[in-house]
Amino acid sequence: MALMRLLLFFSMAWFLLAGTTAAIAASPDASLDITAKNVDFFYNRFIVTADGDVRLRLSDGTTVSGQTFTMDLKLNRFLVAGDVHVDGPGIHQTGAALAGYPDLDRIFFLPAAGTPERYTYFGGDWSNPHAGREQPGDAFNFPDLTAERPYIVASGVRIVPKTNALFTFPRVYTAGVYLPLPRYVVTFSANPHYFENGFAGGRADIALPFNGSEHSLTALHLRNDQFNGTYLALDQHFVWDHDYIVAAVDPLTQEQRQYNLIGYKRFSQKLETRVFLQESAAQAGIINRPDNAAAFGEINVNAGLRHSGLSYIQDNYWQYLLGFKPGPNDAVPTGSYDPRWREHPMSQQLVWTGYENRVTKATPLLFRLRSSIGLAHDVYGEGGYPNEQPGPPTTSFHALGATLYTPPLKLGAFGITAQYDRQKMWFNLPHQVDQTDSRVTLSRQFARQHVNAYVAYEIRNTADYWGDQQLAAYPVGTAGCGDTCIDQYGTFGGQNAFRGLATFRALTAAAVYSPSQYFTLNLQLTHNRDFPLPVPGIYGQAPYLFTGDLRVRISRQILLDLTRQYFFNFAGQRWAPQFGIQFSP
Amino acid sequence: MMRRLYAFLAAATIIALALPGLAQGTLVRFTGQLLDVRNGYVYFTTGDAFKLAPNPTFADYDTGKPTTLQPRPKLFARAIIDPATKLVVQLDLTTRRLPTDTSYTADVKSAVATTATTAKAPEIVGVPLTGKEVPVEFIVTVPPSTPVNSDVYISTDFSGWNPQAIKLDRIDGSRYRVVRRLPSGTKFAYRVTRGSWNSVEVGQDGLEPLTPHLFFVKEVDAQSSPVVVYGWSDNRTNGQQAAQPGAIPTPFNPNPFGGAGLVPPQRATPPGGFPTPRHT
Numbered sequence: 001m002a003l004m005r006l007l008l009f010f011s012m013a014w015f016l017l018a019g020t021t022a023a024i025a026a027s028p029d030a031s032l033d034i035t036a037k038n039v040d041f042f043y044n045r046f047i048v049t050a051d052g053d054v055r056l057r058l059s060d061g062t063t064v065s066g067q068t069f070t071m072d073l074k075l076n077r078f079l080v081a082g083d084v085h086v087d088g089p090g091i092h093q094t095g096a097a098l099a100g101y102p103d104l105d106r107i108f109f110l111p112a113a114g115t116p117e118r119y120t121y122f123g124g125d126w127s128n129p130h131a132g133r134e135q136p137g138d139a140f141n142f143p144d145l146t147a148e149r150p151y152i153v154a155s156g157v158r159i160v161p162k163t164n165a166l167f168t169f170p171r172v173y174t175a176g177v178y179l180p181l182p183r184y185v186v187t188f189s190a191n192p193h194y195f196e197n198g199f200a201g202g203r204a205d206i207a208l209p210f211n212g213s214e215h216s217l218t219a220l221h222l223r224n225d226q227f228n229g230t231y232l233a234l235d236q237h238f239v240w241d242h243d244y245i246v247a248a249v250d251p252l253t254q255e256q257r258q259y260n261l262i263g264y265k266r267f268s269q270k271l272e273t274r275v276f277l278q279e280s281a282a283q284a285g286i287i288n289r290p291d292n293a294a295a296f297g298e299i300n301v302n303a304g305l306r307h308s309g310l311s312y313i314q315d316n317y318w319q320y321l322l323g324f325k326p327g328p329n330d331a332v333p334t335g336s337y338d339p340r341w342r343e344h345p346m347s348q349q350l351v352w353t354g355y356e357n358r359v360t361k362a363t364p365l366l367f368r369l370r371s372s373i374g375l376a377h378d379v380y381g382e383g384g385y386p387n388e389q390p391g392p393p394t395t396s397f398h399a400l401g402a403t404l405y406t407p408p409l410k411l412g413a414f415g416i417t418a419q420y421d422r423q424k425m426w427f428n429l430p431h432q433v434d435q436t437d438s439r440v441t442l443s444r445q446f447a448r449q450h451v452n453a454y455v456a457y458e459i460r461n462t463a464d465y466w467g468d469q470q471l472a473a474y475p476v477g478t479a480g481c482g483d484t485c486i487d488q489y490g491t492f493g494g495q496n497a498f499r500g501l502a503t504f505r506a507l508t509a510a511a512v513y514s515p516s517q518y519f520t521l522n523l524q525l526t527h528n529r530d531f532p533l534p535v536p537g538i539y540g541q542a543p544y545l546f547t548g549d550l551r552v553r554i555s556r557q558i559l560l561d562l563t564r565q566y567f568f569n570f571a572g573q574r575w576a577p578q579f580g581i582q583f584s585p
Numbered sequence: 586m587m588r589r590l591y592a593f594l595a596a597a598t599i600i601a602l603a604l605p606g607l608a609q610g611t612l613v614r615f616t617g618q619l620l621d622v623r624n625g626y627v628y629f630t631t632g633d634a635f636k637l638a639p640n641p642t643f644a645d646y647d648t649g650k651p652t653t654l655q656p657r658p659k660l661f662a663r664a665i666i667d668p669a670t671k672l673v674v675q676l677d678l679t680t681r682r683l684p685t686d687t688s689y690t691a692d693v694k695s696a697v698a699t700t701a702t703t704a705k706a707p708e709i710v711g712v713p714l715t716g717k718e719v720p721v722e723f724i725v726t727v728p729p730s731t732p733v734n735s736d737v738y739i740s741t742d743f744s745g746w747n748p749q750a751i752k753l754d755r756i757d758g759s760r761y762r763v764v765r766r767l768p769s770g771t772k773f774a775y776r777v778t779r780g781s782w783n784s785v786e787v788g789q790d791g792l793e794p795l796t797p798h799l800f801f802v803k804e805v806d807a808q809s810s811p812v813v814v815y816g817w818s819d820n821r822t823n824g825q826q827a828a829q830p831g832a833i834p835t836p837f838n839p840n841p842f843g844g845a846g847l848v849p850p851q852r853a854t855p856p857g858g859f860p861t862p863r864h865t
Binding site for chain 2: 046066074132309441506524526
């Protein structure tokens with residue numbers, strides 16, 4: 001285990017070093033600093049406007065003042081108009097308007113000192129105005145913001161092109177009122193890594209991003225989940241073109257908290273690594289010594305090979321970071337302690353995955369191959385067979401798998417797809433797990449009725465083969481509750497029939513009605529037939545499941561998505577207890 | 586007959602020759618949005634400047650009467666130009682949005698005071714975009730390992746990279762689809778997810794795409810954006826269940842420690858919760 005720790009430590013150190021190197025190599029900071037009597041931000045248009053005594057400072061130190069400013073953050077172009085004064089080390093000009101196109105590395109300028117002219121400055125060189133050069137026809141156009149309400153009102157903003165805009169002392173439109181805040185950062189980057197999530201799932205999350213730069217974003221979150229109630233959390237992003245680090249404390253304001261760290265480094269086009277570390281701690285304050293702590297770490301390395309890919313995945317668990325005092329519990333598992341937990345469960349897996357291939361050029365059959373080797377040390381569940389007591393601390397396995405499938409094929413008015421997947425996994429213990437998955441789907445589009453419908457039938461088999469040890473490995477009552485399971489949901493018999501071979505069968509029928517972009521109704525009915533029979537709260541799926549999903553656009557900015565499931569009185573449940581409600585743009 | 590024809594041709598010639606002379610006396614109008622009025626010139630957002638007469642009149646656009654509005658950026662204006670002097674003699678102002686004249690008459694062109702462009706700029710390309718709504722169809726082909734009832738989403742930079750921003754509907758065994766109407770000229774980046782950043786699309790080699798899909802809504806009647814997803818980041822094996830800590834060799838052996846051991850729900854869970862193997 002010391003070796004594992006060492007490996008993890010070096011991986012993390014290498015990753016952080018690589019991240020630092022990326023930070024140093026990053027391009028110099030380029031920003032626009034704007035102050036004015038009134039600065040507005042229109043979220044649904046990603047446009048910033050400023051009016052009254054506008055002062056714009058470019059990253060080369062040049063200042064541009066004028067009466068009004070506008071910038072389209074997505075198109076990455078800005079305009080200053082009205083009594084424009086440009087002052088910098090190499091320029092002192094007055095004009096009617098100045099338009100900046102950073103992507104073209106051009107400044108277009110209408111001077112007002114003499115005869116009207118069109119100047120074009122290249123690459124930040126203010127010494128040569130290139131008079132009379134052709135300019136974009138809409139270079140000096142103002143966007144039409146009629147009937148638009150600003151989302152943010154402020155007196156200053158710092159814009160990092162293509163990345164974010166930091167507003168100072170803004171008032172942010174929230175629930176019908178403008179809420180004053182000390183700072184607010186709007187990130188509009190096309191780089192999704194600013195939004196990598198370091199938090200566990202929650203019911204609600206309101207973010208207050210209050211600090212940001214060309215490569216960072218800091219946000220305070222007001223969150224709510226079913227375990228912790230309402231609380232504050234904090235996350236910090238460091239982002240480069242292809243790399244990122246996300247650190248999060250969640251919750252920040254409660255005794256039981258998680259510290260998460262995600263790191264991603266793209267070494268080359270064909271090599272990437274990802275590290276996830278998580279510590280769960282119980283501590284009175286954030287700087288207090290924890291009363292208890294556990295951790296999880298995952299390293300993932302992916303490499304692209306010729307027509308295939310190779311992935312290495314390692315998981316480590318540390319159940320008690322603070323250690324245990326030796327005692328009688330070391331030998332005897334009790335209701336709250338198992339001596340094996342003093343070790344650190346760990347698993348490693350190396351997976352090879354082939355590209356998609358055609359079986360022959362003449363047939364529409366496709367296939368993909370895969371294989372893997374791995375080991376699991378002190379893993380819950382391994383060595384836990386009735387015929388293998390006590391189980392070995394480490395087990396290893398290797399696996400081969402293949403998927404054969406078709407693209408959508410036309411069959412008259414219908415479309416059909418079929419797939420067959422098979423995987424065999426051999427363990428060092430004398431058993432192997434075979435899995436097969438067969439699925440066929442028939443679909444049809446009713447264009448006039450705006451309906452798409454399909455029916456899918458799937459059979460999945462999982463078989464754990466022990467040869468002549470089969471009945472010893474899976475004696476009667478493997479489910480843990482004898483032939484009949486009785487729990488709070490009811491009585492479920494017939495469990496003794498299961499001896500290590502399980503089968504899922506699922507028939508799904510679905511229809512999507514979408515007459516316009518403003519309305520979509522998706523209905524899905526699934527009939528599951530499982531062996532062994534499902535036992536609610538332990539395993540298995542509801543035999544019948546109906547899902548309805550209604551999406552209605554209620555305004556230009558808001559789409560309401562309502563989802564609900566019906567269980568047909570399985571385990572005493574009819575409707576799923578909660579609606580799924582989501583508002584999105 | 587021939588006499589009549591000659592007379593008609595002569596009259597037509599006289600009228601044709603007289604028309605420009607008649608037009609000389611007609612004022613020329615140009616409408617647009619103001620950039621500035623400075624140093625004796627009025628500048629429009631088209632980049633054109635017109636020289637003002639020594640004492641131009643500022644009037645209300647709708648009534649034609651004197652106005653209290655002062656020329657400033659963003660106001661809309663109609664410049665009335667005397668074709669003889671090529672000077673703006675009157676500026677009708679309004680805060681109401683007016684369509685900009687984009688087809689210049691010869692008289693307007695001749696009145697523009699801005700120096701003509703003399704050098705081409707090859708970096709400036711493109712077609713005019715009106716911002717009309719264009720139906721855009723997103724079709725995502727998913728890998729066979731995607732469960733039948735799995736939800737698939739598109740996450741975009743316009744939606745703050747919310748991983749559940751745009752939900753797609755499964756239409757057959759391997760494809761999901763959604764149609765959105767977007768203004769022409771809209772430019773955005775997107776990725777396909779299964780609802781979280783832990784289950785985002787990956788390439789055939791299992792690596793994350795270096796850049797998101799980039800999309801630009803053109804000035805067309807309809808557009809389609811097909812995407813093929815070869816794998817998901819939470820299932821890089823593209824296969825079925827692998828051995829992992831906490832996993833049971835088969836999904837149906839819920840008592841892995843046998844009679845003498847413990848079932849997983851009785852694990853000693855540290856305060857603060859058992860470590861979640863994955864973030865969501």
